[in-house]
Amino acid sequence: MSTKASLSTEVCEFDYVVVGAGSAGCVLANRLSADGKHSVLLLEAGPRDTNLWIHVPLGYGRLFKEKTVNWMYQTEPEPGLDGRSVFQPRGKVLGGSSSINGLLYIRGQHEDYDRWRQHGNHGWGFDDVLPYFKKAEDQVRGADDFHGAGGPLPVSDLGHPDPLSRAFITAAAETGLPVNPDFNGASQEGAGFFQTTTRHGRRASAAVAYLGSARGRNNLRIETSALAQRIVFEGRRAAAVEYRRAGALKTARARKEILISGGAFNSPQLLQLSGVGPAELLRKHRIDVVLDAPGVGHDLQDHLQVRVVMRCSQAITLNDVVNSPVRKILTGLRYAAFRTGPLTIAAGTSGAFFKTNPRLATPDIQIHFLPFSTDKMGEKLHPFSGFTASVCQLRPESRGSLRIRSADPAAPPEIRVNYLSTEVDRSANVEGLKMLRKILQAPALKPYVVEEVDPGARVVTDEALLAHCRARGSTIYHPTSTCRMGNDALAVVDQRLRLRGIEGLRVVDASVMPDLVSGNTNAVVIMIAEKASDMILEDAR
Structure with missing residues (x-):
């Protein structure tokens, strides 16, 4: 199949066409349309965010x-x-993954961004990006040296601090970790409560935060259920986006720029479908090569999580609520009336960041603690009282790839992450589990623990722990780096996020990260889009 598909029946024109209304796309749509000078089209493959459970945190x-x-x-x-396949949920709805994610607000470490800058990405050091984190933020605690207030994105404290989550912090302190009230402040190391992108007990997705006030602008059009088919090029310039909506093929021309914000999976997929990617792959699927760019879809990274499940001695977990019809009804009524209680729980209540080796400069492990347990995320909670803590290696060395399977835009891509493919990654996960177990066995948690259910007391040696990582490890949903920013031969975008070798096209989302940040990625993607918005408007002058 050639990229010269059938002619569209409808053509429209805008200054900017944004493909993907996720965490980055919603920011771009708001900021680029704010002054009224530029017309913006925002395309989203999924529906509007009308599903009730999107707006309930535990949803x-x-x-x-x-x-x-x-x-x-x-x-x-x-x-x-x-040899297991790993499920990779990604948001296909207005707000993208920010509408279905775990809501944690984590920026990573200062050193992450300084490393980006040291690799030649000027303008991306921590001092460069901090103003954009602050610009985005509406911090419930108010503004200070590290935080902003009055921005579009609400950041709130935990509204339901249960006794187990408190006990985890105390237990971590008993093992020698400092108590840290702000993982996004001067230092990340320590144990504490997570902050979340919520306000008044409701999710603040990027769509809620950035499109709420922008929807009524005459110069912004939002089209949902609109699946991008390909970018149309005129020579080496990106001229238009061809997309399918309600069975009709349409074309949106861009007078200034096309901005791809599909995320680490969909952005490289769209580029490859459009003829920008590894030439051998494109020819295999009979796609005309516009630009041989071997880095498109290369260098995929993701955070692995390995969970430890504990049986609780008291009926105080979310398992107990869900397994009791009366308590479940009362919890629903409480949320409906007051927006409080268990339904406000994010995908981590308390947690910790620590080093597996004292010679490391910064923490290499993150712990997510949850007052419930299940065999697999997204499945039924256990019938017994249980809680969970998971190990997440922050800076994995393993890298994989994203490649199209066919020239069909609706076909899912081939995703290979290559988890645990290096000795550093294997060792960090094993050491992280050993340290997590020390916390779970500390005095503060002893009154709540009956036994370790998974992996269980018989799993003791390093070899057995690694086998547990292989058998039970899964994603923590942070794919990045498939359209990596940089100056080397495999870099896809430059430091202003312009696609190398192509005019009029930028990529703005998690795929441009040179490597993974040390923590959850949603806040980082919003920062990237805030910074990109300024660069785009500067270049338009």
């Missing part, structure tokens, strides 16, 4: 495998995970 459990708002991707069999 992420309901949306984990909800096909109407989720791409429902799977990796290829992973050699490092006993």
Whole structure:
């Protein structure tokens, strides 16, 4: 199939066409249309964010495998995970993954961004990006040296601090970790409560935060259920986006720029479908090569999580609420009346950041603690009282790839992450589990613990712990770096996020990260889009 597809029946024209209304796309749509000088079209493959569970924080459990708002991707069999395919949920709805994610507000470490800058990405050091984190933020605690107030994105404290989550912080302190009230402040190391992108007990997705005030602008058009088919090029210039909506093929021309914000999976997929990518791959699928760019879809990274499940001695977990019809009804009524209680829980209540080796400059492990347990995320909670803590290696060395399977835009891509493919990654996960176990066995948690259910007391040696990582490890939903920013031969975009070798096209989303940041990625993607918006408007002058 050639990229010269059938002619569209409808053509429209805008200054900017944004493909993907996720965390980055919603920011771009707001900022680029704010002064009224530029017309903007925002395209989203999924529906509007009308599903009730999108706006309830704990609703992420309901949306984990909800096909109407989720791409429902799977990796290829992973050699490092006993040949298992790993489920990869991604938001397919207005707000993208920010409408179905775990709501945690984490920026990573200052050193992450300084490393980006040291690799030649000027303007991306921590001092460069901090103003954009602050610009985006409406911090419930108010503004200070590290935080902003009055921005579009609400950031709130935990509204339901249960005794187990408090006990985890105390237990971590008993093992020698400092108590840290702000993981996004001067230092990340320590244990504390997570902050969330919520306000008054409701999710603040990028769509809620950035499109709420922008929807009524005459110069902004938002089209949902609009699947981009390809970018149309005139020579080496990106001229238009061809997309399908309600069965009709349409074309949106861009007078200034096309901005791809599909995320780490969909952005490289769209580029490859459009003839920008590894030439051998494109020719295999009979796609005309516009630009041989081997870096498109290269260098995929993701955070692995390995969970430890504990049986609780008291009926105080979310398992107990869900398994009791009366308590479940009362919880629903409480949320409906006051927007409080268990339904406000994010995908991590308390947590910790620590080093597996004292010689490391910064933490290399993150712990997510949750007052519930299940065999697999998105499935039924256990019938017993249980809680969970998971290990996440922050800076994995393993890298994979994203490649189209065919020239069909609706076909899911081939995803290979290559988890645990290096010795550093294997060792960090094993050491992280050993340190997590020390916390879970500390005095503060002893009154709440009956036993370790998974992996269980018989799993003791390093070899057995690694086998547990391979058998049970899964994604923590942070794919990045498939359209990586840089100056080397495999870099896809430059430091202003312009696609190398192509005019009029930028990529703005998690795919441009040179490498993974040390923590959850949603706040980082919003920062990237805030900074990109300024660069785009500067270049338009």
